[in-house]
Amino acid sequence: MEQIGIFAVPVTIVLIVIVGAFRKVALLECFTQGVREGANSLLSVAPSLFGLVVGVSMLSASGFFEMMASCLSPVMGWLGIPAEVVPLGLMRPVTGSGSLAILNDILELNGPDSEAGRIASVMAGSTETTFYAIAVYYGAVGLKKTRFTLPAALLADMAGMMLAVMTVKWL
Numbered sequence: 535m536e537q538i539g540i541f542a543v544p545v546t547i548v549l550i551v552i553v554g555a556f557r558k559v560a561l562l563e564c565f566t567q568g569v570r571e572g573a574n575s576l577l578s579v580a581p582s583l584f585g586l587v588v589g590v591s592m593l594s595a596s597g598f599f600e601m602m603a604s605c606l607s608p609v610m611g612w613l614g615i616p617a618e619v620v621p622l623g624l625m626r627p628v629t630g631s632g633s634l635a636i637l638n639d640i641l642e643l644n645g646p647d648s649e650a651g652r653i654a655s656v657m658a659g660s661t662e663t664t665f666y667a668i669a670v671y672y673g674a675v676g677l678k679k680t681r682f683t684l685p686a687a688l689l690a691d692m693a694g695m696m697l698a699v700m701t702v703k704w705l
Contacts, residue, residue, distance in 0.1 A: 582673030
């Protein structure tokens with residue numbers, strides 16, 4: 535099975551070239567046009583991503599997420615959510631890489647088979663990096679107003695977090 539993964543990309547590229555040559559498609563022209571369109575998309579999304587990265591970095595460096603986690607821990611404990619996963623729940627909608635770092639810390643400190651480790655794993659897999667997705671997709675098409683997208687997406691993240699806790703505790 536490992537051999538399939540090794541050859542998947544080269545075989546796909548060769549197939550594209552063969553089919554393109556068979557259909558008499560100008561492959562180099564199509565490739566450069568695709569690169570040009572990709573670069574234009576990158577340039578249109580870059581300001582939103584840059585702002586998001588700067589904002590997340592500032593919030594992380596200021597200790598905001600840790601402060602919020604400590605403030606919410608009593609309520610979360612009452613709801614049956616381990617205090618160890620509260621920072622992950624706060625970070626996940628904001629940034630994927632930051633939440634993966636927190637997930638890694640939870641797994642190293644508590645173990646992957648612990649309740650906190652299992653809840654954190656399910657939570658990371660069942661929630662979305664909401665602010666990143668909104669910044670990328672809305673920025674790509676030039677939309678400025680998110681309207682109901684943000685509240686609905688954050689509600690879905692909260693539901694994913696709560697269901698992660700309930701799923702691990704019940705199963």
